[in-house]
Amino acid sequence: QSALTQPRSVSGSPGQSVTISCTGTNSDIGGYNYVSWYQQHPGKAPKVMIYDVTKRPSGVPDRFSGSKSGNTASLTISGLQAEDEADYYCCSFAGAYIYVFGTGTSVTVL
């Protein structure tokens, strides 16, 4: 149950695109299409932004998108906005009803 690997931080200017990677193994990301992404602002609870690799919950802007290739999932934020500055965590189902989170990425809007 090792944590998924994410970059510690990414940054971009308003309007730009940023992509956050999330690397796991064949036992988690590579084995299931159950990757989700969570946004967390300071002092707040996490909020799901993407689920089942590519799906967006109602109310999440379409500038958030997800993808997966092999053992690596990615979250892309297009048209970066000031309110997107937050921590982002990936999460994958890992079989046997176990879940594993990523190490977390801090997104800074310059």
Add this chain to the structure above:
Amino acid sequence: EVQLVESGGGLVQPGGSLRLSCAASGFTFSIYWWHWVRQTPEEGLVWVSRINPDGSTITYADSVKGRFTISRDNAKNTLYLQMNSLRVEDTALYFCARVTSGQPHLDYWGQGILVSVSS
């Protein structure tokens, strides 16, 4: 409106016990899977445990197996986490979170409750 309110946290000595509660309202508690997730500045979010709607299927992270017990009372719309033999490394903000059957992502989270283990 979906509401999840955690309680039961606090300061405890190593080896001690605490029971966390997560009281739910605004929806049908009994049909959902429930999870506990904890967070520290060093590790970020870490999955802890999960229970199915009728309580018959339970899973734990290796780090808490044998020490923590997840349970639920569908009549009281409440999720629990009994934490025994607490260690300093269990210090964290603990969240309860909901999962809809067939959609394995955590769609609603509580605000979190702080557990501090220190002598």
